[in-house]
Amino acid sequence: MILGLHDALVEFIGMIIGLSLVLADSRLVILTTVIAGVSASLSMGSSNYLAEKANENPDAVKAGIYTGIAYLITVALLVIPFIILPDTRLMEALGLMIIIAILIIFVFNYYISRIKAQSFKKNFSRMLAICVTVSLVAFGIGQVARLFLGVDF
Numbered sequence: 001m002i003l004g005l006h007d008a009l010v011e012f013i014g015m016i017i018g019l020s021l022v023l024a025d026s027r028l029v030i031l032t033t034v035i036a037g038v039s040a041s042l043s044m045g046s047s048n049y050l051a052e053k054a055n056e057n058p059d060a061v062k063a064g065i066y067t068g069i070a071y072l073i074t075v076a077l078l079v080i081p082f083i084i085l086p087d088t089r090l091m092e093a094l095g096l097m098i099i100i101a102i103l104i105i106f107v108f109n110y111y112i113s114r115i116k117a118q119s120f121k122k123n124f125s126r127m128l129a130i131c132v133t134v135s136l137v138a139f140g141i142g143q144v145a146r147l148f149l150g151v152d153f
Helices: 002-023 026-054 060-084 087-116 120-149
Strands: none
Touching: 002 026, 002 060, 002 087, 002 120, 026 060, 026 087, 060 087, 087 120
16 A cells, blocks of 8 residues: 555656646646556556565455555545636645645554554655655656757647
8 A cells, every 4th residue: 555655646746746837727637647547556556466476475466456546546636626626726726736645645654653653753754755855856857858848838
């Protein structure tokens, strides 16, 4: 589940921010996110299944399903603001998406920290820092690529 949740957060925060700023159309953001999210959740779930199967884990199928479902739920939560808010409120949807992402990280790390008796603050800070850093790098790469390719909307 950690793999699916974290990977979806990292990949889709940067992607959604980039799409929102470049396309400036909630419908295109939703369409792209849903298509990429379903595809990526199937890919991540099947990849985790294969990895667990290679390690001879008897619960490889369950691990793959949990990973794919965690990924899909995370993507769905991130795209909800764009579905419920009108096109004219794209920046508000983006801000709400970021708040939802932080809440997902908070709840997940609280749960893991309680179960494993680990430091919540340390786990939360680490996961948040990784998500923010990778998302910013991905967004930056997207902006450079957009400029290099001359794509302007």
